Amino acid sequence: MLKLPRPLYTAVLMVASAVPLCAQTAPPPDLDSYVASSMKTFDVPGMAVAIVKDGKIVIAKGYGVRKLGDPTPVDERTMFGIGSNTKAFTTAALAGLVDAGKLSWDDPVYQRLPGFVMYDPYVSHEMTIRDLLTHRSGMGLGEGDLLFWPHSTYTREEIIYKLRFMKPASSFRSHYAYDNLLYMTAGQIIPAVTGTSWDDYIRQHIFAVLGMNNSNVSNAAFKPGDDYAFPHERVDGKLQVIPFEVLDNAGPAGAINSCAADMAKWVQLQLNRGKFVDRDGRLFSEQQSKEMWSPQTILPIGNPPPPLAGLKPNFADYALGWGLRDYHGRKLAGHTGGVAGFVSRVMLVPEENLGVVVLTNAEEGGAFDSILYHVLDHYFGLPPTDWIGAFKAVKDAEEKEAAESMRKAEGARAVDSKPSLPLEKYEGAYNDAWYGPITIRGENGGLIISFDHTPTMIGDLQHWQYDTFKAHWRDRTIEDAFVTFSLKPEGSIESARMAAVSPLADFSFDYQDLLLKPAEKKP
Secondary structure (H helix, E strand, O other), rough: OOOOOOOOOOOOOOOOOOOOOOOOOOOOOHHHHHHHHHHHHHOOOOOEEEEEEEEEEEEEEOOOOEEEEEEEEEOOOOOEEOHHHHHHHHHHHHHHHHHHOOOOOOOOOOOOOOOOOOOOOOOOOOEEEEHHHOOOOOOOOOOHHHHHHOOOOOHHHHHHHHHHHOOOOOOOOOOOOOOOOHHHHHHHHHHHHOOOOHHHHHHHHHHHOOOOOOEEEHHHOOOOOOOOOOOOOEOOEEEEOOOOOHHHHHHHHHEEEOOOOHHHHHHHHHHHHOOOOOOOOEEHHHHHHHHHHOOOOOOOOOOOOOHHHHHHOOOOEEEEOEEEEEEEEEEEEEEEEEEEOOEEEEEHHHHHHHHEEEEOOOOOHHHHHHHHHHHHHHOOOOOOOOHHHHHHHHHHHHHHHHHHHHHEEEEHHHOOOOOOHHHHHHHEEEEEEEEEEEEEEEEEEEEEEEEOOOOOOEEEEEEEEEEEEEEOOOOOOOEEEEEEEEEEOOEEEEEEEEEOOOOOOOOOOOOHEEEEOHHHHHH
């Protein structure tokens, strides 16, 4: 889930038209009421907003509560998971090493990480550091995310090793497909070059030098009494507090926790092209700032749904840790992030010297996008738009369509069909080439499936039809999946495939990339 949000039109697509630059510096006068309305509409317990204009922090403020049912308020120092907004920190760290002459964006990865191997030997040889950061490797959307999401026992090194078993979905450098595993790989180049772990490097060379004193790279660092927000998710239709997702093994792709006050300092640095705003010196050069904001991979541009018809861009690209697009004649550089119970948005408008950060403790992209566009429209001098209503209408339509799709599937299934084999014949150890071991066992007359390296992925296999079962996970924050078995001619199990049940399932539940084979029985 460490990503741009699922609908690309809300993540990267915006419209362009010529509008004079606006000298406005104050935030929208109705910002507080607008945030409150967005939170109420999308059912978000807490938010934090930061705006930077002309080098100054215009606002860094919290709204709502850190935890549902607890009155403790969010403030400018309340920590939120920022998910894939971490990726820009990883690229900034690498940019500093490029400036120092310790590496080049176009260094082959295998030269920096001996033993680095992709499925295709050609890709293994040709993959550069730049390729790791631009989502054009040939891997499928979110491929391999189940290695860390939900939290697994695999280490970063083990996850990177498993890249060699992941079949490409397209040819190298031919298509955009968002991935997390290669950002983890990029992060591991830092210790390979410096001898310092990604975690410590970010703490020492970014947080410490910018005075981001509240930020950290692991929610394991939270202690009782610390100022942090709790994650919330809608589970079986009800918003509730959920456990923190441990993301240490995915660190460089999305593990940072930060707050409005700290993220405002990060935005100041970015808008100042890597130069510190309060003293001499730089984190990275202006040349590297330009490089990180230069198009690398063309993004597909689709037609937004009618309520968001005004958000179609003239261009959309992915750069190095940033998405690029245009909005009313301005180039924007931004990103979104999502981890379990949190979503966030960072957006920069370099020619306006404007930056916006929205942090939330619920998984509602419409909440942060409605606030973002309200702020941009204010600074661009545009007439007001009911962005809250527009994004809510799209959300409602998507949920209605998904529910109807699932109702049709339920109505079309052969409820009287039976499995081809006695249930005990489906039991046993299975193995996927990249994930590894998965176990199916009997329990109370039924079947249980468990992912051996993912402690929370234990589910009841409910018969759906024929040789398809539905994995109904006991942890209801995990998306249910169909499991379909294929048989050999003599009747034994040849393999099993999986697919998400809901059309709205997050792409990090990449069940479709698994091919489960019965493990060979030891003599």
